[in-house]
Amino acid sequence: MTSRDRRVAILQAAANAKSQAKTRAAEQAIRALIKRGEPITFQAVQREAGVSHTFLYGHPDIRGRIEALRSQSRPASPQHRPRPTTRSS
Numbered sequence: 001m002t003s004r005d006r007r008v009a010i011l012q013a014a015a016n017a018k019s020q021a022k023t024r025a026a027e028q029a030i031r032a033l034i035k036r037g038e039p040i041t042f043q044a045v046q047r048e049a050g051v052s053h054t055f056l057y058g059h060p061d062i063r064g065r066i067e068a069l070r071s072q073s074r075p076a077s078p079q080h081r082p083r084p085t086t087r088s089s
Contacts, residue, residue, distance in 0.1 A: 025049040026062050030069065040069035 001009075029048035033040055042056050045066055057063055 022049070022051045022055055023059065023062065026051055026056060026059075030065065034069070040066055042066055042070075 026045055026049045029045045030040060032048060033044055038044060042053055045051075045056060045062075046053055056066065
């Protein structure tokens with residue numbers, strides 16, 4: 001193994017460790033938001049975990065979990081509401 005190969009391996013290991021740490025931070029952020037009863041959104045998770053939107057959107061497992069939890073916490077969209085009647089109608 002050359003010196004260059006060792007440097008590349010070290011950099012790859014560091015990048016993997018950083019990604020794993022960010023993934024753990026995002027998971028912990030989601031759990032904390034759930035525990036506090038706060039809405040689960042990409043922005044809330046980003047703020048809580050200290051990670052970027054790009055990171056969250058770039059990891060399909062985290063993205064899917066946020067999207068699923070976000071849809072659960074949103075109230076169902078109101079169906080067609082009739083307009084209130086007025087004297088002119």
